Amino acid sequence: MTDTTMTNQFLETGINSKDKRTQKLFRLLFMLMTILLVLPVLIILTTLIVKGGGILSIDFLFTNPTNGMTAGGIFPALLGTVWIVAVALLISVPVGIAAAIYLSEYASDNWFTRIINLAIINLAGVPSIVHALFGVGAFVIFMGIGTSILAASLTLAIMTLPVVIVATKESLQAVPPAFREACWNMGATRTQTIQRIVLPNAVSGILTGVILEVSRTTGETAPIMFTGAAFFLPVLPQSVFDQTMAMSLHLFVVSTQVPNIPEALPYGVALVLILMVLLMNSLSIALRMYLRGKKKW
Amino acid sequence: MQQAQTAISGRLPDIDQRDLAWYVDKLLQFLVFIGGISAIILIIGIFTFVTIEGFGFLLEGFSFKEFFLSEWWEPTDEDEPTYGILALVAGTASVTGLAMIVAIPFSLGAAVYIGEFSTGKTREALKVMVELLAAIPSVVWGFIGLSIMNPLIIKLFDVPVGLNVLNAGIILGLMAAPIMTSIAEDALKAVPDRYREAAEALGATRWQVIYKTVLPAAKNGLLGAVLLGVGRGFGETMAVLMATGHAINIPGSVFDSVRALTATIAAELGETAVGSEHYQALFTIGIFLFLITFVINLTADLIVRGIRKS
Amino acid sequence: MVMPAEQAGVADSGQQAPAKIEVKDLSIHYGSDFTALSEVSLQIRENEIFGIIGPANAGKTSFLKSLNRMDDFTAGMRISGDILFNDINIRAVRNVYALRSRIGVVFPLPVGLPLTIYDNVALAPRLRGINEKAELDVIVERCLERAALWDEVKDRLNALGSLLSGGQQQRLTIARALSQEPEVLMLDEFSIAVDPVTTMRIEDVLKELKQEMTIILVTNLVQQAHRLADRTAFFLNGQCVEIGDTEDLFSGNVKDSKTQDYIEGRFG
Numbered sequence: 001m002t003d004t005t006m007t008n009q010f011l012e013t014g015i016n017s018k019d020k021r022t023q024k025l026f027r028l029l030f031m032l033m034t035i036l037l038v039l040p041v042l043i044i045l046t047t048l049i050v051k052g053g054g055i056l057s058i059d060f061l062f063t064n065p066t067n068g069m070t071a072g073g074i075f076p077a078l079l080g081t082v083w084i085v086a087v088a089l090l091i092s093v094p095v096g097i098a099a100a101i102y103l104s105e106y107a108s109d110n111w112f113t114r115i116i117n118l119a120i121i122n123l124a125g126v127p128s129i130v131h132a133l134f135g136v137g138a139f140v141i142f143m144g145i146g147t148s149i150l151a152a153s154l155t156l157a158i159m160t161l162p163v164v165i166v167a168t169k170e171s172l173q174a175v176p177p178a179f180r181e182a183c184w185n186m187g188a189t190r191t192q193t194i195q196r197i198v199l200p201n202a203v204s205g206i207l208t209g210v211i212l213e214v215s216r217t218t219g220e221t222a223p224i225m226f227t228g229a230a231f232f233l234p235v236l237p238q239s240v241f242d243q244t245m246a247m248s249l250h251l252f253v254v255s256t257q258v259p260n261i262p263e264a265l266p267y268g269v270a271l272v273l274i275l276m277v278l279l280m281n282s283l284s285i286a287l288r289m290y291l292r293g294k295k296k297w
Numbered sequence: 298m299q300q301a302q303t304a305i306s307g308r309l310p311d312i313d314q315r316d317l318a319w320y321v322d323k324l325l326q327f328l329v330f331i332g333g334i335s336a337i338i339l340i341i342g343i344f345t346f347v348t349i350e351g352f353g354f355l356l357e358g359f360s361f362k363e364f365f366l367s368e369w370w371e372p373t374d375e376d377e378p379t380y381g382i383l384a385l386v387a388g389t390a391s392v393t394g395l396a397m398i399v400a401i402p403f404s405l406g407a408a409v410y411i412g413e414f415s416t417g418k419t420r421e422a423l424k425v426m427v428e429l430l431a432a433i434p435s436v437v438w439g440f441i442g443l444s445i446m447n448p449l450i451i452k453l454f455d456v457p458v459g460l461n462v463l464n465a466g467i468i469l470g471l472m473a474a475p476i477m478t479s480i481a482e483d484a485l486k487a488v489p490d491r492y493r494e495a496a497e498a499l500g501a502t503r504w505q506v507i508y509k510t511v512l513p514a515a516k517n518g519l520l521g522a523v524l525l526g527v528g529r530g531f532g533e534t535m536a537v538l539m540a541t542g543h544a545i546n547i548p549g550s551v552f553d554s555v556r557a558l559t560a561t562i563a564a565e566l567g568e569t570a571v572g573s574e575h576y577q578a579l580f581t582i583g584i585f586l587f588l589i590t591f592v593i594n595l596t597a598d599l600i601v602r603g604i605r606k607s
Numbered sequence: 608m609v610m611p612a613e614q615a616g617v618a619d620s621g622q623q624a625p626a627k628i629e630v631k632d633l634s635i636h637y638g639s640d641f642t643a644l645s646e647v648s649l650q651i652r653e654n655e656i657f658g659i660i661g662p663a664n665a666g667k668t669s670f671l672k673s674l675n676r677m678d679d680f681t682a683g684m685r686i687s688g689d690i691l692f693n694d695i696n697i698r699a700v701r702n703v704y705a706l707r708s709r710i711g712v713v714f715p716l717p718v719g720l721p722l723t724i725y726d727n728v729a730l731a732p733r734l735r736g737i738n739e740k741a742e743l744d745v746i747v748e749r750c751l752e753r754a755a756l757w758d759e760v761k762d763r764l765n766a767l768g769s770l771l772s773g774g775q776q777q778r779l780t781i782a783r784a785l786s787q788e789p790e791v792l793m794l795d796e797f798s799i800a801v802d803p804v805t806t807m808r809i810e811d812v813l814k815e816l817k818q819e820m821t822i823i824l825v826t827n828l829v830q831q832a833h834r835l836a837d838r839t840a841f842f843l844n845g846q847c848v849e850i851g852d853t854e855d856l857f858s859g860n861v862k863d864s865k866t867q868d869y870i871e872g873r874f875g
Contacts, residue, residue, distance in 0.1 A: 023504040027414055033406030034415075037478070038426035040471055044433070044441055098332025106329060108682075118598060119336035125525075125594035126343060126587060127532025128435075129559045132566075133583040137346035141571065158339055165336070182718040182780070184680060186731045186787055187708025189322035196730065201721055219434025222534040222559075226566050248436045255440050256539060270440050274433060281432040285425055296721045297769035308735045310705040313695060318734075319702050 048274060052267025060268060064234040069254055070261045074269055076234050080149075080244030081276075084224060085217045087153035087240055088160065093210055095157075096164025103165070104172035105180075105194060124162035128222040131159045135227040150240040152228025159223055160213045167209020171202040176297065204291050208284045215280035219273065221248040231257065247273045344587060351580030354380075358574050359581065370545055370561065372575040380578045382585070387547045388462075388555030392537060393530035395466025395551060400474040400526055405519060407474070408481035413507050424479075431475035435535040442468045442540025456552045460542035463551040468540050469533055473526040480525060484518020484601075485511060521601035528593040532586065534559040558582055624652040626691075627791060627821040628674065633688035635669045635678075643669040646688075647847045649840060651791075656813065656822040658836025658853060660829055662874065665842035667825045668714075671793045674823075675710040676703050693790075708735070711784030715796040717776035719768035720783075724751075724760050727768040727779055731787035746786055753816070754782035755808040773800040781809065785816075792816065795825045810835055829870055833857050841866045 063073035099120075107113040135155030145151045175198050183193040229246040231253050237244040251273055255266040310316040348355075358380065367381025411423050442464050450459035488511050496506040512519070534557075542554025543564065562579045569576040628651040635644040644666035651657045659667050669684070671677075676697060678684040690697045692706065700706050708731070720727050728747045737743060747764070751757035756778040760766070768779050777800040784792060794813075798806040813822055813835055826832050832839050833853060840850040841863075849856070849866045861867045868874060 019502045019505065023502040026504045026507075027410075030406045030410035030414060033403050034410045034423060037403050037407045037471075037474055038423060038430060041426055041430050041433070044437075044445075047441075047445060095332050095335055098329045099335055100332075102329040102333030106326060107333065116333055116336055118595070119340045121598050122340055122591055122594050123336050125528050125532070125590050126340075127534065127559055127590055129534040129562045130343065130347060130532070130583050130587050130590075133347045133350065133562065133580055134343040136566070137350040137580070138342065141350075142346065158343075161336070161339070178716065178718045179720055181677070181680065182720060182783075183730075185675065185677070185707060185710075185712045186734065186783065187704045187706075188730075188734055189318050189704050191322040191325045192318065192734055194325075197720060197722075215432055219432075219436065221434070221436040222563055225563060248434060251436050251440055252535065252539070255443055266440065266444065270437055274437050277432055277434055277437075278429055281429055285428060296767060297719075308737070309708060310702060312692075312700045312702055312705040312709065314705070315702050316705070319704060322704075 045274070045278075048267055048271040052264055052269075052271035055264040055268035056271065061272070065232070069232060069258050070265070074247070074250060074272065076236060077245040077247045077250035077269075078272070079236060080229065081218055081247040083149050083237055083240075083244055084153050084156065084228065084246055085214055087149055088157040088217050089210065089214065091154060092157035092161050092164055092213065096161050097168050097206065099161075099165045100168030100172055101194060104169050105190065105198065120162045120165055123158070126159075128159060128220060131155055132223045132226055134158070135223060140227055146241070147226070147230075147243055148228050148241045149237055149244055150228070152224040152246075153240070155223045155227045156217050156220055159220065160216045163213040163216055164206075164209050167212065168202070168206045171205025171209070172198060174205065175201045201296065204287065208287050208291075211280050211284040211287070215277045215284070218280065219248055219277050221246075221252055225249060247276070344584075347580055347583045347587060351577050351584055353572070354574055354577030354581050358578065364581070368545075368547055370556075372565070372569075372578060378574065380581075382558065382582060384545045384547050385556055385558045385561055385582075388541065388545075389531060389537075389557040389559070391462045391548045391551075391555055392465045392469055392541060392557060393527060395462055396469035396473055396530045397523070397526060399467055399470025400477055401523055403470070404474040404477035404522070404526070405481055407478045408485060408519075408522075409507060409512075411478070412482045412485040413503070413511065427475045427478050430471070431479075433472075435472065435533060436539075438468050438472055438536040439539030442536060446540065450552075454552065458542060458552075458554055460540055461552050461554045462541070462548050464542075465537050465540040465555075465557075466551065468536050469530050472533065472536060473529045476529060477522045477526040480522035480601075481515075481519050484515040484522065487518060488514040517600050521597045524593055524597035524600065528590050528597065531593070532559060532590050533557075534563050538563050558586055624654060626650040627653045627693065629689075629691040629694075631689040631691075633670070633673060633686070633690060635666065635673055636685045636687075638683045642845055644673075644842075644845045648688075649847060649850055651821060651823060652838075653821055654817055654819075655837040656817055656824055656835050658832035658839035659823065659825045659842055660827070660832050660839060660869070661842035661848075662827075662869070664844070666845040667842050668795055670842070671712065671795055671823065671825060674791070674793065675707045675712065679703065708787055709790045711787055711789035711792045713777075713781050713784050713792075713794045713797050715799045717773055717780045717800055719771050719776040719779050721767060721769040723765045724768045724771070724779060725764040728782050728786045731783065735787075750782040750785045751779075753785055753812045754778040755805050755812065756782055774802060774805065777801050778805065778809070789820060791821045791823065793823045793825070796827055798826070798828065798831065806831075829872070841869060843869070 060073045061078060062075050064075055066072035103113065103116065107116070132155065135151055139145045139151040139154050140147055179197050180193050183197050184190070188196070224246055228243055229249040230243045231249070233243055233245050247269070251266065251269045254261055254269055363379060363381055366383055367379055368384040369379040369381045370385055371379045407427070411420055411427070415423060443460070446464045446468065447459035450456065450461070450464055492510050492514060493506050496510045501509070537557040538560035541557060541560065543556050543560060544554035545556050546553055548555050562582055565575070566579050569579065630650070631648050633644060633647045634642065636642050647670065659670065661667055672681060672684070673686050674690060678686050697706055720730070722730065725747055728750050729743045732743060732746050737746070748757060751760065756775060759775065768776065771779060777797060781797065797809065801809065810831070813824070816822060824832065824835060836853045838850065839853045839856055841848045841856070843865060849861060849863050851861070856866060857870060859867065
């Protein structure tokens with residue numbers, strides 16, 4: 001490496017035309033690769049809109065599936081997803097924020113903290129189907145909750161916990177340490193400092209993470225298949241101990257388990273699901289960009 | 298000793314007396330500590346519960362030789378059920394392998410382009426697109442494999458079935474690529490600018506700088522990105538279930554249908570009786586998956602952390 | 608109040624005020640090998656301005672940090688020896704937050720909290736349970752007035768304190784330190800970010816504040832110590848070389864020639 005850079009020194013006027021051509025070639029190659037990578041988002045979205053857009057209507061969103069799911073709407077699945085996501089958030093957001101506060105405000109840089117961070121990474125890396133097995137073993141059977149919204153939400157909450165922890169930790173750490181010290185020096189306890197200075201300045205960043213989690217939770221299928229989501233259940237859930245339909249599983253069911261289904265129906269379900277998810281993500285990205293432009297110090 | 302100035306001096310707590318704020322502070326410290334260790338508890342819990350459910354099989358029906366070396370996964374055979382995961386491992390490995398062949402060049406290329414060539418608004422826009430790509434749920438990917446890729450493969454290659462290694466490999470590659478791209482881009486970003494400036498001062502072109510300076514300096518991070526992609530591929534469930542064809546098979550070509558470890562659990566768990574041998578065997582696959590992804594993630598983390606330290 | 612260590616230290620001034628802070632054999636280390644301060648013993652008396660002068664790395668800032676237990680949140684900082692505040696060993700106090708609430712600190716890098724100017728100053732009173740608007744208004748105005756900031760900000764008390772200029776933030780920090788009505792006010796090179804005219808105004812305020820509190824003034828401006836301090840300590844390389852009445856030190860009445868050299872500007 002040193003050798004080549006040394007010779008380059010003697011080329012002085014530098015970049016000869018061959019080098020320039022290589023440079024241009026690779027630039028073009030990488031640009032093409034990038035385009036090919038991001039193109040699928042557009043292709044997928046367009047296909048789904050073209051093939052599934054026609055079936056979308058208020059009726060589709062707010063009526064029950066009928067005729068063995070070959071007709072009608074998706075209301076129970078839509079509502080079920082809202083239930084599952086809401087309960088999962090209620091569980092994971094407090095725990096995740098607590099964990100992030102511990103890591104950002106209390107933990108020192110030692111082996112114990114490293115183990116916690118490693119556990120978080122692994123929690124995010126464990127396959128979703130293993131999370132499902134855990135949900136079945138721990139919540140459905142061991143705790144006796146049975147297949148229910150609660151069991152499904154608990155499973156999803158655990159699976160998406162790292163999303164909240166990481167986003168919250170990052171926004172807490174973005175608050176300069178000098179603010180904390182200034183606060184402590186006035187006799188504020190750590191709690192008072194967190195409550196009055198740190199959290200208020202991190203809350204929008206935390207919100208970004210929570211929205212991302214909503215998006216993740218909405219799309220997950222495997223973890224809820226055996227813990228609380230039902231293939232077909234046109235009755236709306238009354239409590240967290242009921243089973244429910246869910247959008248993600250509904251897409252799996254209508255695209256693999258139902259024969260003689262009109263083609264537009266699964267496309268419509270997929271379109272609604274992907275729009276929900278992309279909407280959440282765009283919201284989160286927009287919020288992040290808005291915050292970047294707004295300086296408080 | 299001090300003249301009372303305003304109400305505040307009267308309200309100062311005694312420095313040798315713990316007040317409400319002190320106790321609240323201790324309570325919060327305890328609560329967030331619980332939150333902090335929750336990840337450790339959960340990881341141990343996941344391993345424990347999955348192991349407990351699969352334990353009966355490990356004690357009795359399990360034969361190391363049959364489990365890892367037999368290609369017959371026939372849990373429902375009435376006379377003699379066999380539990381061999383070799384074909385399933387082959388399915389997972391072939392799909393993941395193809396996915397990596399797709400994802401590694403594309404994600405590294407995209408990372409280099411986004412991180413080193415593009416600027417300003419283009420970079421922002423590309424990053425947003427990559428993020429949105431990462432957000433597409435796995436069941437939607439499965440649906441795309443089923444309804445868009447399947448007919449496309451049949452038509453293009455004139456094969457009878459389009460649900461195969463090729464289909465699932467491409468889908469999985471597209472799923473893994475955005476994560477690999479952003480981790481690889483982080484790794485490139487971690488290379489200090491003075492490296493680039495030094496090389497450019499010597500008259501190197503942008504590409505020479507990248508090829509000779511930036512990529513070697515970022516190689517651990519890039520390796521970490523690839524490993525995390527592999528981990529993702531191993532663990533992916535719904536997309537693989539829907540796009541592989543779900544047929545037990547040691548593939549001879551990319552046009553063969555296969556079945557993945559994860560998909561087997563997803564497809565069969567609902568049909569088994571709780572506590573039955575079949576049920577426990579599925580949990581044993583779960584243990585296997587847990588351990589493999591654990592090792593992959595651990596290695597990736599060690600490699601990535603290695604560059605941050607130095 | 609009993610003063611057991613009445614005659615310790617360099618008791619040489621005429622009228623002995625009781626000791627507010629008493630430091631015995633104080634050593635401060637960072638990490639495993641750096642010694643910031645070694646074996647310092649001294650007394651700071653009630654209602655005096657106690658000046659500390661000395662060149663960089665003399666251990667002045669570390670000394671201040673030890674007094675309100677900032678070592679609790681300063682990585683690697685270790686302290687040995689005893690520090691008595693109102694005769695109570697601060698290592699052993701049961702409520703360190705209450706201790707800190709009685710000691711105000713102003714460090715050279717100003718920190719305007721990301722709150723409004725009003726809320727910056729009202730923070731400490733609110734922590735003590737004062738929530739009446741009228742009461743807070745009085746405190747905020749008085750503290751900003753004393754910190755020579757009131758006239759500049761009285762029309763925009765709702766602006767963010769963290770977006771003020773450096774000099775204004777420094778005065779805001781002083782106002783905030785005063786808002787907790789501390790028994791001891793520690794200032795570490797407060798004039799670094801402030802213009803000379805404002806420095807003079809704040810110095811006048813400090814002379815007044817002496818009636819109400821004990822002031823420890825760390826400064827690299829020898830003349831500032833001369834103008835303000837009743838007694839002055841000279842720190843050098845982690846040692847307390849000399850403590851004496853400011854008048855004595857500045858009239859050449861020193862025990863160590865290094866003190867004379869430093870005061871006359873021959874090094875530092």
